Amino acid sequence: xxxxxxxxxxxxxxxxxxxxxxxxxxxxxxxxxxxxxxxxxxxxxxxxxxxxxxxxxxxxxxxxxxxxxxxxxxxxxxxxxxxxxxxxxxxxxxxxxxxxxxxxxxxxxxxxxxxxxxxxxxxxxxxxxxxxxxxxxxxxxxxxxxxxxxxxxxxxxxxxxxxxxxxxxxxxxxxxxxxxxxxxxxxxxxxxxxxxxxxxxxxxxxxxxxxxxxxxxxxxxxxxxxxxxxxxxxxxxxxxxxxxxxxxxxxxxxxxxxxxxxxxxxxxxxxxxxxxxxxxxxxxxxxxxxxxxxxxxxxxxxxxxxxxxxxxxxxxxxxxxxxxxxxxxxxxxxxxxxxxxxxxxxxxxxxxxxxxxxxxxxxxxxxxxxxxxxxxxxxxxxxxxxxxxxxxxxxxxxxxxxxxxxxxxxxxxxxxxxxxxxxxxxxxxxxxxxxxxxxxxxxxxxxxxxx
Amino acid sequence: xxxxxxxxxxxxxxxxxxxxxxxxxxxxxxxxxxxxxxxxxxxxxxxxxxxxxxxxxxxxxxxxxxxxxxxxxxxxxxxxxxxxxxxxxxxxxxxxxxxxxxxxxxxxxxxxxxxxxxxxxxxxxxxxxxxxxxxxxxxxxxxxxxxxxxxxxxxxxxxxxxxxxxxxxxxxxxxxxxxxxxxxxxxxxxxxxxxxxxxxxxxxxxxxxxxxxxxxxxxxxxxxxxxxxxxxxxxxxxxxxxxxxxxxxxxxxxxxxxxxxxxxxxxxxxxxxxxxxxxxxxxxxxxxxxxxxxxxxxxxxxxxxxxxxxxxxxxxxxxxxxxxxxxxxxxxxxxxxxxxxxxxxxxxxxxxxxxxxxxxxxxxxxxxxxxxxxxxxxxxxxxxxxxxxxxxxxxxxxxxxxxxxxxxxxxxxxxxxxxxxxxxxxxxxxxxxxxxxxxxxxxxxxxxxxxxxxxxxxxxxxxxxx
Numbered sequence: 064x065x066x067x068x069x070x071x072x073x074x075x076x077x078x079x080x081x082x083x084x085x086x087x088x089x090x091x092x093x094x095x096x097x098x099x100x101x102x103x104x105x106x107x108x109x110x111x112x113x114x115x116x117x118x119x120x121x122x123x124x125x126x127x128x129x130x131x132x133x134x135x136x137x138x139x140x141x142x143x144x145x146x147x148x149x150x151x152x153x154x155x156x157x158x159x160x161x162x163x164x165x166x167x168x169x170x171x172x173x174x175x176x177x178x179x180x181x182x183x184x185x186x187x188x189x190x191x192x193x194x195x196x197x198x199x200x201x202x203x204x205x206x207x208x209x210x211x212x213x214x215x216x217x218x219x220x221x222x223x224x225x226x227x228x229x230x231x232x233x234x235x236x237x238x239x240x241x242x243x244x245x246x247x248x249x250x251x252x253x254x255x256x257x258x259x260x261x262x263x264x265x266x267x268x269x270x271x272x273x274x275x276x277x278x279x280x281x282x283x284x285x286x287x288x289x290x291x292x293x294x295x296x297x298x299x300x301x302x303x304x305x306x307x308x309x310x311x312x313x314x315x316x317x318x319x320x321x322x323x324x325x326x327x328x329x330x331x332x333x334x335x336x337x338x339x340x341x342x343x344x345x346x347x348x349x350x351x352x353x354x355x356x357x358x359x360x361x362x363x364x365x366x367x368x369x370x371x372x373x374x375x376x377x378x379x380x381x382x383x384x385x386x387x388x389x390x391x392x393x394x395x396x397x398x399x400x401x402x403x404x405x406x407x408x409x410x411x412x413x414x415x416x417x418x419x420x421x422x423x424x425x426x427x428x429x430x431x432x433x434x435x436x437x438x439x440x441x442x443x444x445x446x447x448x449x450x451x452x453x454x455x456x457x458x459x460x461x462x463x464x465x466x467x468x469x470x471x472x473x474x475x476x477x478x479x480x481x482x483x484x485x486x487x488x489x490x491x492x493x494x495x496x497x498x499x500x501x502x503x504x505x506x507x508x509x510x511x512x513x514x
Numbered sequence: 515x516x517x518x519x520x521x522x523x524x525x526x527x528x529x530x531x532x533x534x535x536x537x538x539x540x541x542x543x544x545x546x547x548x549x550x551x552x553x554x555x556x557x558x559x560x561x562x563x564x565x566x567x568x569x570x571x572x573x574x575x576x577x578x579x580x581x582x583x584x585x586x587x588x589x590x591x592x593x594x595x596x597x598x599x600x601x602x603x604x605x606x607x608x609x610x611x612x613x614x615x616x617x618x619x620x621x622x623x624x625x626x627x628x629x630x631x632x633x634x635x636x637x638x639x640x641x642x643x644x645x646x647x648x649x650x651x652x653x654x655x656x657x658x659x660x661x662x663x664x665x666x667x668x669x670x671x672x673x674x675x676x677x678x679x680x681x682x683x684x685x686x687x688x689x690x691x692x693x694x695x696x697x698x699x700x701x702x703x704x705x706x707x708x709x710x711x712x713x714x715x716x717x718x719x720x721x722x723x724x725x726x727x728x729x730x731x732x733x734x735x736x737x738x739x740x741x742x743x744x745x746x747x748x749x750x751x752x753x754x755x756x757x758x759x760x761x762x763x764x765x766x767x768x769x770x771x772x773x774x775x776x777x778x779x780x781x782x783x784x785x786x787x788x789x790x791x792x793x794x795x796x797x798x799x800x801x802x803x804x805x806x807x808x809x810x811x812x813x814x815x816x817x818x819x820x821x822x823x824x825x826x827x828x829x830x831x832x833x834x835x836x837x838x839x840x841x842x843x844x845x846x847x848x849x850x851x852x853x854x855x856x857x858x859x860x861x862x863x864x865x866x867x868x869x870x871x872x873x874x875x876x877x878x879x880x881x882x883x884x885x886x887x888x889x890x891x892x893x894x895x896x897x898x899x900x901x902x903x904x905x906x907x908x909x910x911x912x913x914x915x916x917x918x919x920x921x922x923x924x925x926x927x928x929x930x931x932x933x934x935x936x937x938x939x940x941x942x943x944x945x946x947x948x949x950x951x952x953x954x955x956x957x958x959x960x961x962x963x964x965x966x967x968x969x970x971x972x973x974x975x976x977x978x979x980x
Contacts, residue, residue, distance in 0.1 A: 150788065151616040151719060151731020163645065163740060164732040168796075169616075171788050173848070192732075200732060212791045289758035291751040291765065295743045297736055298645070487847070494850040498835055 085109050086471065087122035088452065091131035096138055096422050097441035106136060108448040111470035116444060129452070129466070137422060137457050138441050139186025139449030139469065140403050141429040143360040144313075144340050144393035147188055147400065148174040148205070148216075156195035159233065159252055160266045162225060163297035164200035166190050170213035176397040178209050181475040183401030184451035184464040187218065189433055191340075194228035194315040197253065197262035201225050201301050202313060204433055206449075209474050222434050224337065225301050228315040229325060230371050233259050260324055267332040270302035311337035311434065313360075317371040319347040326355045338432045340393070342383075343375040349386035358389040358432035363409040380424065381414020391429035408458040421458055447471075539563045540952065541576045542931065542945075545585025550592055550906045551920035560590050562927040565950035570921050583931075588944060591901060591936060592920050593677025593928030595908035597827045597871035598714070598781060598807050601671055601679045601878075602661035602695050602705060608876035609684060609716055611808030611829040614783035615793075616717040616731040645737055649726050650718055653741075654773030655690035657681045658709040661702045668697045672946045673880035673955035675930030678707065680873075680912055682714040682781070687734060688741070689714035691776060694914050696928060698948040707926065711912045712805065713777030735796065742800050745771050778913065779803040781827070786852075787814040794822045805911060807873060810856040812863065820866045825911040828863075828903075829875040830886040832856050860903060861894030871908035880943075880955070881962040891937045901936060926950075 086108040093104035093116065105120040106113060122128065146153050150171035155161040170190065180188070186207055192200030204221035234253050253259050276293045283290040304310035312329075316322050316339050329336050338358040339345060343366055345352060345359045352359060361383075366375035376382075384390045392407050394400035407424040410416045416424075430440025439449050448471040455462040467475035540562040547555040547570060559574040560567065576582060600606035660683060671679070682692040691710030699705035717734040728737045751765035780800065784793035785808035797804035807827040812819060819826055833853045835845075845853075863870045877886050891900050909919025917926050927950035934941030942960055946953045 149732075151717070152729065152733070155728060155730040155733035155736075157727040157729050157733070158645070161733070163736040164728075164730065165736065166732065168735045168792070169730075169732045173786075173788050213788060214791065214795065289754055289762070291754050291762050292747060294747050297740045297743065491847050491850065494847070494854060495844070498850060498853060 085123055085126040086129060086448075086468070086473075087120065087126045088129045088131050088136055088450070089120075091134050091136040091452065092456075093442060094135060094137040094418075094422060094457070095442040096419055096426050097443060099419075104136075106442060106448075106450065108450075108468065108471040111448055111472070113442060113444055113446050113448050113450075116442060131452055134465065135453040135456050135462070136442070137184070137404075137451050137453065138426045139439065139451055139467065140184045140425045141187040141189075141391075141433070141440060142180075142185055142394050142400050142403060142425070143189045143338060143358075143391045143429040143432050144395045145188035145190050145400060146193065146395065147176045147180060147397055148172065148190060150174075154193035154195040155200060156193070157251070159196050159262045160198040160298060161192070161196045161200050162198050162266070162299075162301045164192065165203070166192055166200060167203040167217065167223075170203070170205060170216060172209075172211060172213045172216055176400070177207050178475075179397070180400045181207050181209055181467050182464060182477070182480070184404060184453070184457070184467060185400050186449045186451070186467065186469050187429075187433075187435070187439060188400070189224065189313070189429070191224075191313060192226040194226070194232040197228060197233045197259045198266055198302070199226035199228055199315075201310075204435065206469050207474065208469055208472070218435065220435065220438060222309070222311055223301075223304075224311040224313050224433075225305060226313050226315065227263065227325075229259055229321045230256065230315075230317050231369055232315065233262075256321060256324075259321075260328060263325070263328055264332070266299075266302055267306070267328075267334070270299045270306060271332075273299040274303050274306065305334045306332070308335070313338045313340055315340045317341055317343050318374075319344040322348050323351060326351060326357070329355070337434075338391075341372075341395075343372055343379060345388070346376060346379045346382040349383045349388055352383065353387040358391065358428070359383050360391045360393045360429065360432060362395070363392050363406040364413070377409065377413035380410040381416060384414075384416070384420065389428050389431050390424060391432055392424040393429070404453075404457040404462065405460060408460075411458065418458060539568070539577050539580035540583065540947075540950070541574070541580040542583045542585045542588070542590055542929075543576065545931070546589045547921055548589060548591045548901060549921040550902055551922050559585070560921060560929065562929075562947065562950050565927050567921060567923060567925050567927050569923055583945065585931075587933055589932050589935065590921065591675065591930045591932065592905040592918075593930050593946065593948065594675045594904040595871065595919065596671065596676055596679035596681075596874045597908040597911065598692075598873035598875070599679035599681045600684045601667050601676075601697060601874070602663075602665050602681045602702075603657060603683060604662065604665040606660075606684045608831075608874065610831055611783065611785045611810060611875055612833075613719075614716045615785040615789045615808050616719060616734070616783070645727050645740060648741075648770050649728075650686035650737075651688045651741075651770050652683060652686040652690040652773075653688040653713060653771075653777075654769050655683055656693065656709060657683050657690060657695070658693040658706045659702075661693065661695050661705050663699050663702065663705060667878050669955070670879050670959055671697055671874075671883070672948070672953055673943055673959035674883040675932065675936065675943050675946065676883070677928035677930065677946060677948045678908075678918060680711055680908070682712075684714070684716070687716060687718050687728075687737065688770075688774065689716055691773060692781075694912055694918070696926070696948050698951060698953065704949075707918065708912070708914045710776050710778065711914070712779045712781050713774060714781040714807075716783055739796075739799075741770075741774060742802070744768075745774050749775070779805055781805050781807050783808050785809065785829070786811045790815040790818065794818060794824065797824060798822075809859055809870075811852055812859045813855045816862050816866050816868070819863065819868045825869040825871070825907075826863060827871050827873045827911070828860055828890075830872050830877045830883065831875040832886060832889060855893075857889040857893035860890040860900070861896070864895055864899040864903070869907055869911060871903050871911055880960045884960075885962075888937055897935065897937055 089105045090103050093101040107115040107120050148171050150169045155164045189204050191202045202224035204218045205216040206218045208216050280290050336357040338360050340360050342359045342361050364377045366372045380390050403425040407421045411421050427440035430436035439447050450468045451464050452466040453462045465477045542560045544557050547558045558572045561569045600608050680694050683690040692712045693709035694707040694711050695705040728734045748771045755762050755765050782793045782804050784790045784806045805825045809826050809828050833856050877883050906919035909915040927947050929947040931945040932941050933944050943955050
């Protein structure tokens with residue numbers, strides 16, 4: 064059973080309803096990420112946006128004042144690779160091209176991992192289909208507006224994406240009892256890395272034919288003929304959008320040779336790879352990645368969990384970055400997403416990134432990769448007020464997120480969470496007691512209903 | 515000539531015999547009548563003739579040929595309607611609301627059919643690979659062709675006062691065309707009141723016992739969406755070809771889409787709050803009349819349901835603590851809340867003015883059905899609203915309120931006659947009329963099983979008057 068909801072949800076739901084007003088966060092160390100650090104700085108939030116930043120910011124009389132003396136304010140953390148809040152299966156693994164499925168259809172806003180992510184300062188997730196197929200499903204960018212509906216969590220202005228996958232996962236599908244399918248599934252094509260390439264090329268060839276078919280139809284219509292419209296194909300439509308630059312391609316990949324293969328196929332077919340995901344051997348082909356213009360979203364120090372993930376180095380982030388690739392660090396996990404700030408910090412030890420460069424790995428860089436850097440990813444006037452207040456420097460192991468705002472709404476407050484826990488435990492106990500209460504005597508008489 | 519005469523005599527004799535078996539008129543005299551469509555009549559007569567309600571009212575003249583039932587102490591209700599059922603199709607078992615709506619089932623062995631009987635007449639699923647093969651599609655199959663009076667669940671249902679059911683085949687994702695059936699008849703075809711009344715859609719997850727597309731919730735949704743796009747294109751193509759055949763390739767005949775095209779409404783599964791949101795959006799997107807079913811967590815979505823104006827079918831299989839619950843496993847807050855609050859959903863929807871009805875969802879015995887309905891009443895549903903949901907509302911949702919759902923002149927003679935109020939513990943169902951035919955449900959069937967975990971076992975036959 065997938066239920067994981069806990070009492071914590073009510074804390075945040077209550078918080079979310081009491082929000083949306085003008086807020087002044089005062090006297091914090093403001094880590095803007097893009098414009099340096101302001102000691103004893105203040106940030107004013109108005110109408111969900113950052114209205115002013117500086118040492119001396121005055122607030123209207125009705126503003127909520129948050130005294131952040133000794134604390135650190137950073138932009139909301141962004142995860143470029145998440146599988147959180149997907150209901151009813153992360154993979155449609157039965158076909159090698161599942162581009163007809165859409166994560167947008169199955170977002171579960173009640174998934175407790177949303178709240179747990181918030182508690183670690185996470186505010187935006189790129190929610191992806193799994194990696195069971197060469198061409199996976201359509202992806203969606205969500206803001207973690209806990210307590211709201213799935214529809215309300217979708218981030219306006221974020222371009223939709225699609226997940227591709229190379230290597231072991233898409234080529235091993237269909238073997239009885241694989242990691243991805245507890246139940247036996249019929250074996251299906253492809254079974255080799257060559258086959259994965261062929262699936263992508265073949266699907267895009269079909270997509271181009273489909274595009275041409277519709278063009279021919281539209282031309283006939285314009286000429287005043289009475290053509291029968293072609294069948295709309297939900298599998299090919301997103302691929303046409305990719306060809307037209309309307310949809311980003313996020314590719315799960317590990318090996319350098321496959322990365323090059325994919326970049327070639329993309330060039331041949333005439334589309335761009337937006338991000339390479341995981342990309343553990345990216346350091347070997349960083350120049351080529353930069354030339355294509357793809358971003359790279361990798362792990363800080365996680366590898367060796369399968370054969371194709373061995374030739375890895377914690378310097379991957381730094382090497383790719385120094386070659387001009389926009390790099391982010393992602394979670395791919397409900398657990399890791401709760402401390403992406405610490406994942407980012409590791410590249411200071413391995414690769415000598417500056418503080419701002421490290422913070423950028425989980426803020427402005429994933430924002431750039433998702434094409435939302437005009438709205439979020441740094442503390443700048445005019446951007447959405449997606450902010451996290453930490454008690455210590457967020458690149459420190461000892462830091463804890465205290466408050467999280469999304470669009471100026473406070474969605475997480477550590478003190479309130481702790482304060483409310485006993486109340487909700489009590490409520491739960493009451494429910495349990497009620498359920499376990501013995502039914503009244505005489506309820507079991509023959510011919511009557513026990514209740 | 516002589517032969518013809520002989521045949522005539524035999525026919526006449528047969529007619530006389532059947533006339534003797536079924537009185538041509540029945541009068542239930544001086545009973546309390548809950549008409550549902552109008553006011554309750556404290557003391558009135560209901561007159562049935564030829565399977566129809568001939569008249570209802572106080573001080574009706576009782577025809578000389580009528581068989582009279584003394585209604586003193588009895589209450590006459592319209593026969594109850596199971597608004598989404600598999601009754602009448604032996605071997606078809608309901609899929610619980612939570613599973614139907616997309617929560618992967620826990621791996622349990624395939625449940626034995628509720629009653630012994632022939633399996634549904636569908637050939638085994640041929641292996642299909644991609645969406646283009648239209649896997650899990652039964653859109654063209656008709657419950658009307660599958661129903662039979664031999665389903666042993668019918669007697670149990672009648673013992674709870676049910677006379678009618680919107681029954682669906684329950685296989686695949688597109689379940690097929692449902693039929694409104696009466697829960698008795700000589701042959702299957704006698705039972706059918708209206709068909710098709712809808713197309714039930716069910717989300718089939720995980721690979722247990724099957725493989726192939728789709729096996730995720732998103733795959734199911736994409737598949738259903740594609741099907742309706744195909745239907746739109748199919749209709750457009752036929753229309754264009756009809757007026758401009760020359761120069762166009764002939765559109766292919768498509769059995770799957772023909773079935774879908776015939777469906778007057780869609781039944782879409784939604785049990786939990788986020789599923790209700792999702793399916794309301796999806797239903798609007800499909801742009802066809804739709805009905806939601808499941809709705810155990812609808813206490814969180816009353817306003818949304820009201821705004822959407824989509825009717826709701828509420829599962830009577832209330833979420834409950836499992837009988838074999840592991841005491842060390844503490845359910846989470848949401849699960850506990852749902853168990854407590856689900857039975858309050860009908861009362862809340864009634865107050866909000868949302869059209870709703872009940873469905874059995876695998877609750878197949880009279881005591882269990884009674885108990886499940888009582889739970890809703892105890893949780894705040896008024897008795898009048900409960901009766902309405904079980905009768906007229908169900909008929910209205912399916913567009914058959916011209917013939918079913920209330921005690922009105924001219925409607926089908928489906929009645930449940932009880933000693934006592936329908937929701938009282940000691941109440942018994944004394945008579946049930948289905949298409950004017952009288953049944954006296956056995957009291958055995960109405961008792962809670964002595965064996966507590968006795969579910970839907972074969973039941974003793976009901977005593978029938980004729």
